[in-house]
Amino acid sequence: MCEAFLNKKNADEVRNLPNILFATTRFIIKTKKSQAKDGWGSGWNDGWNGGWDSGFGGDGWFGSGDDDSFGYLTNEDMSDLQSVENMFKETMKSFDPVNEEKIIEGYDKMGKAMQEVCAKHPNIKVYSFETEEGAHAEASRVIAKLRDVKTDHQEFMYYSQRAYEMLFRLAYIDQHSDKKGHMVVKTPVTFPVQNYAVHKIPDIDHKIENTVMCVMLRGALLPSMIMSKEIQEYSSHGYKTPFALFKISRNDSKNENDMEYIMDLNKSFFNLADLDGKDLIFADPMNATGGSLVTVVKYLQSQGVKPKSIAFFNTISTLKGSIRVTRALENCTCYTLWLDPVMN
Numbered sequence: 457m458c459e460a461f462l463n464k465k466n467a468d469e470v471r472n473l474p475n476i477l478f479a480t481t482r483f484i485i486k487t488k489k490s491q492a493k494d495g496w497g498s499g500w501n502d503g504w505n506g507g508w509d510s511g512f513g514g515d516g517w518f519g520s521g522d523d524d525s526f527g528y529l530t531n532e533d534m535s536d537l538q539s540v541e542n543m544f545k546e547t548m549k550s551f552d553p554v555n556e557e558k559i560i561e562g563y564d565k566m567g568k569a570m571q572e573v574c575a576k577h578p579n580i581k582v583y584s585f586e587t588e589e590g591a592h593a594e595a596s597r598v599i600a601k602l603r604d605v606k607t608d609h610q611e612f613m614y615y616s617q618r619a620y621e622m623l624f625r626l627a628y629i630d631q632h633s634d635k636k637g638h639m640v641v642k643t644p645v646t647f648p649v650q651n652y653a654v655h656k657i658p659d660i661d662h663k664i665e666n667t668v669m670c671v672m673l674r675g676a677l678l679p680s681m682i683m684s685k686e687i688q689e690y691s692s693h694g695y696k697t698p699f700a701l702f703k704i705s706r707n708d709s710k711n712e713n714d715m716e717y718i719m720d721l722n723k724s725f726f727n728l729a730d731l732d733g734k735d736l737i738f739a740d741p742m743n744a745t746g747g748s749l750v751t752v753v754k755y756l757q758s759q760g761v762k763p764k765s766i767a768f769f770n771t772i773s774t775l776k777g778s779i780r781v782t783r784a785l786e787n788c789t790c791y792t793l794w795l796d797p798v799m800n
Contacts, residue, residue, distance in 0.1 A: 528783035529776075536573045537776050540566060544797045566797045570775055579782040579789045583626055595622065599794045602771065613678075619771045620682040620739065623791050627767060628660050628690070635659040637692045661692055666764065667735045669697040672704050672748050673723070679739035683769060697737070700726035702752050717751045728759050736763045743773035743792065744799050746781035753785050767791065774799045 529537075547562030574580045584592045601607050601615045637659040645651035664687045671680045684697045703723035707716040738749055749768055756763070766788035768781060773792040776799070781790055 528780050530783075532576075533779050533783070536576075537779070540569050540573070540775060540797045543569060570795055570797060573775065573779075574795070577779060577782055580778045581626060581789060581791045582795045583622060583791075583793045585795075586626060587630065595793055598622070599772065616678060616741070616771070617682050619793050620679050620769065621686060623769045623771075623793055624683060624686040627769070627789075627791050628663050629658050633658055633660075637661070657690060659692065660690055661695075663735075664691055665693065665695045666733075667695075667697050667737050668700055668731055670700045670702065670726075670731075670736050670738045670752070672702050672738065672740055672752060676738070676740045679741055679769065679771070680737075683737060683739045698730055700731060702726065704748050704752060706747065715745065715747055717747050719751055719755060728756070728761055731756060731761045731763065733762060733764050735765045735767065737767050737769070739769040741771045743768065743770040743777040743781070743790070745774070746777040746784065749781055750784045753788075763787070765789070772796060 543562065543566045547559060547566070550558035550562065571582075571585050574582055574585055583595045587595075598615050598618050602612065602619070607615070635658070636656045639655040639657060641653045641655065643651045643653050667687060669680050669684050671677055680699070684699070687697050688694055701724055702719060703721075704717060704719045706718070710716055736753075738752075740749070743749070753763070753766060764787075766785055768788060768790045770778075770790065770792040772794045773790065774796050778790045778792060778795065782788055
């Protein structure tokens with residue numbers, strides 16, 4: 457579900473956006489201790505039961521565990537996820553031959569179950585769970601367009617922007633506030649004198665003017681640019697977010713329980729001092745497992761960075777990925793336009 461969110465042509469186009477490369481040092485994060493050799497290393501094994509064991513030199517910095525939760529998910533989380541997965545497997549029986557009535561019934565059941573699960577996790581904000589009913593159709597239409605193999609490149613880019621504008625509103629604007637800002641606009645009318653128009657907007661400077669845009673250079677450059685532009689347009693001072701770039705990849709030949717994450721500082725650019733005490737924003741179209749985000753943030757924390765907050769924006773996320781991220785990272789909120797029951 458999560459990986460199928462982009463049709464292949466558009467997924468390749470987003471992933472191949474030009475990356476800005478800078479030379480620093482090299483940092484490799486691997487699954488197995490024997491593979492983490494260059495500088496710092498971090499072992500993503502089957503889980504994180506023991507948390508993070510810190511060390512300098514040699515094989516670096518490792519964690520270990522013996523389940524597929526990375527040590528972050530609770531027994532209740534695992535039970536909830538298994539229940540939703542069972543619903544999905546049951547629904548799949550109606551895929552071939554196609555039984556639309558049963559498919560709709562199955563997804564309705566899963567949607568209600570996921571809403572109940574998310575109610576236990578206040579830091580997971582799903583658009584259709586948080587907004588009024590009238591807004592739900594917009595989210596469905598946007599996601600349907602992004603998933604449709606018939607959507608061409610220009611249309612795909614348009615709906616990607618729509619998605620992140622909706623997520624921005626969810627995070628920063630939808631909450632009622634009597635405090636307003638004003639946009640005084642010079643109009644084309646000059647007779648009998650130059651005319652001006654006044655437009656009110658929410659005053660959210662206190663929410664957005666301490667932010668840093670953290671870009672995971674795999675497919676997250678476009679949504680990061682969209683979010684940054686939204687911040688600039690809503691800031692009464694025209695605040696331009698600083699950018700921190702992290703070159704991170706994963707070995708897609710691996711399974712979830714032995715996934716390898718590689719962060720290459722030769723191809724990353726950021727200043728640790730500029731990240732400390734800041735509201736860090738990560739925008740990634742797809743959150744499957746949360747591993748890339750957790751990898752980056754844990755590295756920053758190991759270097760002494762203490763974010764004021766972390767906001768993670770996804771067009772689509774798996775239920776497990778959202779839960780894992782909010783369990784693993786303190787003061788992190790996940791905002792997603794669409795939540796999928798499983799990763800397939």
